[in-house]
Amino acid sequence: MSDILKVENLNYSHRLKKILQDVNLTLESGKIVGLLGENGAGKTTLMRLITGVAHATGDITVAGASRIDERKSHVSYMDHLGAFSLGTHLDRIVKFYQTVYEDFDVDRFNELADFLNIDLSLKLSALSKGNKQKFVIALTLSRQVELYLLDEPFDGIDSMSRKDIINSIIKWKPENATIVISDHYVSEISSLLDEIVVIKDETINCNLDADKIREDKGMDIEDFYESLYERGHDND
Amino acid sequence: MTSFKDFFKILMGQKFRQMNFVLLINIIAIAVSVLWTLINGDFNNNTFFQVALSWSFIVMLWAFLRITVTHESIYTRDSYRLVPISDTKFYCINLLTSFIAMAYVAVVEFVIGAATAAINWQEYVDSFNMMRMMYGTRVPDAGMIVESLLSMALVMMVVTILAWTTVSLIHLLTRAGSNFMPYRRSRIINFVLYVVVIYIVLRVVGFMMNLVMNSTDMFGNSSDVWHFVLYIVGFLVVSAIEAVLSVYLMNRWVETVSES
Amino acid sequence: MKFDDKIPIYLQIQNYLDRQIISGELAPGDRLPSVRQLAVDVTANVNTVQRALSEMIDEKIIVPQRGRGNFVTVDVDLIAQLRLKLVDEQFALVYDQLRALNFSDSEIIDKFVEYVKDRGALNE
Numbered sequence: 001m002s003d004i005l006k007v008e009n010l011n012y013s014h015r016l017k018k019i020l021q022d023v024n025l026t027l028e029s030g031k032i033v034g035l036l037g038e039n040g041a042g043k044t045t046l047m048r049l050i051t052g053v054a055h056a057t058g059d060i061t062v063a064g065a066s067r068i069d070e071r072k073s074h075v076s077y078m079d080h081l082g083a084f085s086l087g088t089h090l091d092r093i094v095k096f097y098q099t100v101y102e103d104f105d106v107d108r109f110n111e112l113a114d115f116l117n118i119d120l121s122l123k124l125s126a127l128s129k130g131n132k133q134k135f136v137i138a139l140t141l142s143r144q145v146e147l148y149l150l151d152e153p154f155d156g157i158d159s160m161s162r163k164d165i166i167n168s169i170i171k172w173k174p175e176n177a178t179i180v181i182s183d184h185y186v187s188e189i190s191s192l193l194d195e196i197v198v199i200k201d202e203t204i205n206c207n208l209d210a211d212k213i214r215e216d217k218g219m220d221i222e223d224f225y226e227s228l229y230e231r232g233h234d235n236d
Numbered sequence: 237m238t239s240f241k242d243f244f245k246i247l248m249g250q251k252f253r254q255m256n257f258v259l260l261i262n263i264i265a266i267a268v269s270v271l272w273t274l275i276n277g278d279f280n281n282n283t284f285f286q287v288a289l290s291w292s293f294i295v296m297l298w299a300f301l302r303i304t305v306t307h308e309s310i311y312t313r314d315s316y317r318l319v320p321i322s323d324t325k326f327y328c329i330n331l332l333t334s335f336i337a338m339a340y341v342a343v344v345e346f347v348i349g350a351a352t353a354a355i356n357w358q359e360y361v362d363s364f365n366m367m368r369m370m371y372g373t374r375v376p377d378a379g380m381i382v383e384s385l386l387s388m389a390l391v392m393m394v395v396t397i398l399a400w401t402t403v404s405l406i407h408l409l410t411r412a413g414s415n416f417m418p419y420r421r422s423r424i425i426n427f428v429l430y431v432v433v434i435y436i437v438l439r440v441v442g443f444m445m446n447l448v449m450n451s452t453d454m455f456g457n458s459s460d461v462w463h464f465v466l467y468i469v470g471f472l473v474v475s476a477i478e479a480v481l482s483v484y485l486m487n488r489w490v491e492t493v494s495e496s
Numbered sequence: 497m498k499f500d501d502k503i504p505i506y507l508q509i510q511n512y513l514d515r516q517i518i519s520g521e522l523a524p525g526d527r528l529p530s531v532r533q534l535a536v537d538v539t540a541n542v543n544t545v546q547r548a549l550s551e552m553i554d555e556k557i558i559v560p561q562r563g564r565g566n567f568v569t570v571d572v573d574l575i576a577q578l579r580l581k582l583v584d585e586q587f588a589l590v591y592d593q594l595r596a597l598n599f600s601d602s603e604i605i606d607k608f609v610e611y612v613k614d615r616g617a618l619n620e
Contacts, residue, residue, distance in 0.1 A: 015419045032541050044494065053317050054491040068487070073320035074238050080495035083315035099242050099317050163539075170535050170542070191499045193541050211504040220501030232555065 004029040004146050004178045005050065010058035012042075012049060012104040019045050020056070021202045027178055028145065032169070032192055034210075035182040036225055037199035043182040046199065047149040051077040063146040073103070076143040078136050078151050090135060094120065101143050109142035112172060116164055137165055141172050148179040154173035154188060166192060190221040198228060237322045247310070251337035254302055259344055262295045266348075281359070283353035292345045299341040300396070307334045307400060308407050315493045321488045327479060338396055338407055339390050339446060342389075387464065394471045402476040408482050409433045412489035444474045497538040505540055509548035512538065517557065517568055518579050528566040535607065 003026050009125075017023055019042050025029040027033055029140035037043050048054040051192060052068035052075075059066060063074040097104050113120060116134045127135065137153055154162050167188065173179055183189055186196075190210065213224050239404030273279045282333045310330055312315045319326075354362065368377070376384070410426070410433045417425045452463055499508050516522045528534065531549065535542045539579060549566060552558040558566050569575065594604050 014415060015417055015422065032543075044411075048494065050489070051318065055316055069237065069320055069322045072318060077314075079314045079317060080319055081315060082311065082493065082495045083313035093264060096246060096315070099246050100238055102238065102242075128545065145247060166539060167536055171532070171541070173542070175542070187501065190501050191505050191539060192541050194541055199525055211547075214502060214504040218502060222501070 002061055003027070003198065006059070006061040007046075007050070008059040008149060010056050010060065012045060012054070012056035012165075014045075016041055018202055020199075023058070023204055025197065025204050026132075027147075027197075029176045029178055031178045032173070033180045033197065034176065034186065034189060034193040034196040034221075036186055036196055037182075037184065039184055041199045041200055042202065043184075043228065044086060044151050047077060047151050047180070047182065050147075050149060051075050053077075065209070069200050075147045075149060076140050076145045077120050077149045078140050078153070080136060081124065081132070083219050084124055086123065087123050090118070090120045090124065090127075091123055091164060093124070093131070093135075093139070097139055097142070102165045103144040105142050105144050108144075108172060112138040115171075116161075117169055130158055133157055134161060134165065139170070141168065147178055148177060149172075151232040151234050152182055152184075154183065155187075162188060169232065186225050187222045193221070196221060196225070198225065200228060237307065237318050240325055240329065243319060243321050243325070247329055247333040251306060251333050252340070253308060255299060255337050255341050255488060258299050258302060259341065262291060262345075262348075265291050265295075265302065270495060281356040285349070286357055287346050288352040292349060296341065296345060300399075303334045304338055304400065304403060307331075308404065311404070311408065311486065311490065312411065312493050316496060317492045323483050327404075327483050331397070331479070334400060335393075335397060339393075342392075365418060366378060390468060394468050394475075398471050398475050398478075401475040401482070402437060404482050405478045406430075406433050406437050406492050407487075408485040409437065411491070412485050415489065415491070441474060441478070444477070445471070448474065497540075499540070505544045506547040506551065509534075509538055509540060509545055510551055513548065514557070514578055514582065515526065517575060518582060522568050524568055524570045524575060525573060527564070528568065530565065531594045 005025065005027040007023055007025040012018075012020040012072070023046065035043050045054065049056050050060055050062065050071075052071050061072065062069060062071045065071045065074055081093065084096075094106075095108075098106055104128075114133075116138055118131065118135050118138060126133070131152065137150065140148060140150065153165060157165065169179060169181075169192070180197075181189060181193075184186055193210045195207060195209050196213075197207045210221060213219060213221060217224060219227070222223055266284075266287050269291070270279070270283060273283050316326075321329075368460070408439060410430050412425055413429050413433065414422070417429065448467065452466040452470060497508075497559060499505055513528075514523070522528065528549075529537065531542055531545050533550075535545045538545070549558060553560055553566070556571070557569055559569055560566050575598060591604065599607070
């Protein structure tokens, strides 16, 4: 397996506040990775930096590309569609994606939309939070790229839809692509993960194989994740 | 990577749709105004032209503001900034599509003006000829009118471009600068930052324009055609400098609005 | 499929497939669903399913055929062994728990014989 993502010595501050410090992270291709951390720990920031819609010092390489515009053609990041007015019909947004991304696979999108029960004749304003999230995920997964970044994909989603989304991730993930899923609630996705990456104290706390945690420590992922915070309290 | 053509198609389509909406409202406004004059009994052959002309200024201004808002929001929205395209192409396509959209409105306004003027054309021609008979060469002839209209259009175009490059520079400078301001009282700080940036940019641009004017003045007297061309070129050079700075800012400092 | 998150997922998948083979749901010589289909069936990652299958291939319970997929072994002895292994595992669980509650070996045997009789009577 080759490295799909390489982050080296990444430092990022926003409005005089340090958000990420000395972040180093390497991910292999073909994995499903859980990016864990408290709210505001910097999960979204890390994803935005990898994609290139925010800037930091340090080096980021995705599938061999380090220039921002090239990197963008290898990463599919969840776009929350803020640029579109609420009156926009979903099929127009699909057209937008189809035009703007060479790697957008319409057939795959239609399958996903069908599977997730998305009605494309609706307007953006007619979507519930969960349905909008499903639409965004379908768009994100329909690009054919090496790296997918899903930022809190289960936010605002009921348990039935969550199952559908998890299944669509399993079903439609290209074999060699890596998917990073951020979540602050681990147990809903833990069976899906190859590895976990924990962001804590402004940096990568650990990057471990999920089954190895279970095997070596006899712990479930959530307990392990919580133990990181307890240990932190002891040190204080 | 996304091609120039595809990204152009997307931005152009969006701005076209917005402009068509503006123009639709324009036509409705003209119709309502004409009806109003009709009801009031003030209607004459001149009404259409008068109404069209007076609305056209408002519409042009509205169109300009509408495009400017879109033009600027495109720089900071994920939907656009996630597209794999170089910042230079991104900037150029944004500017080009805004320009075409504005030109489109201007042409439509001109056509509406011409069409409504045609209703009463003979009368305008007659009064023009009358003026020329009475005042002689002090009234410009038709050729000169066309010439000055054309140069006015050219100046308008250049000024519009300069306006957008300046607004973008201010916007991007402020966004980049706000990354280095503290979290606390961010609204007030952003406001102050805007004021400071606007002041500085306008001073610098004003200084450069003066430079352009002074140096062109040295090359010839004011009636010269060359003089006019140099002015135009000078303005475009100022725009180009702003554009280069803006692209640099996009590339290094400007972040999108975080929507999650 | 519901997983116990304390136990490696690949082991649980392996266990799940072992049981299907022992119960006969997957007969000797049957072809297994594709890795991706299995992943969807049990709601796990393709890599994890692949790891479970690799372990089973190492144990020769599953035989891969190039380009055709994975097949359940036709070696009935191996399946019989697997069956015994599973019985051992189950007994080991019960035995450990009962010993922890201070039951003696003979008590456990007596109780078990009695229990099977009762259950058998119920089922008839």
